[in-house]
């Protein structure tokens with residue numbers, strides 16, 4: 001299976017990245033290929049709702065940026081993983097900017113893929129993560145994908161906070177179990 005990970009974290013050695021690495025190790029152990037897009041380090045212009053992508057002429061998005069690479073990766077993937085630190089009770093802006101750009105590529109990515117969500121946050125409260133989980137499920141439903149797993153790492157501001165928890169093992173198993 002081909003797996004594409006969209007990571008919103010701007011921390012190359014943060015909690016989200018650590019969980020992605022565990023997930024990827026598990027996925028590779030099961031023979032899957034993994035392609036990771038660190039979108040915080042890519043050039044992605046926010047959608048300006050110009051609607052060029054929806055016009056009959058099919059001129060496509062007015063922005064020729066790194067979204068082209070991501071679109072190709074998503075179209076080719078059997079499973080798409082959203083990974084994000086929680087910023088103000090939601091996925092971070094870096095990742096949401098990419099998802100907004102799906103507006104122009106929906107026909108090429110709506111292929112019944114599997115999908116997963118991996119999050120990391122400082123808080124220990126269910127109320128902190130509930131909006132993100134709900135948003136994710138709504139996006140998956142809209143795109144006609146199939147959610148096959150959600151991992152929410154509570155109380156993990158830094159990778160050190162993962163010590164003594166099951167989150168790294170759970171991330172590995174999420175990947176291995178695909």
Ligand SMILES: Cc1cc2nc3c(=O)[nH]c(=O)nc-3n(C[C@H](O)[C@H](O)[C@H](O)COP(=O)(O)O)c2cc1C
Nearest residue numbers: 009014015016085086087088089120121122123157
């Ligand atoms: C702008 C900003 C907003 C944040 N908002 C929240 C929040 O609402 N709830 C929370 O639990 N943690 C919040 N955090 C903490 C991060 O979610 C947490 O440190 C995360 O694990 C770190 O991300 P990383 O994996 O990219 O290192 C916020 C951090 C930043 C920088």
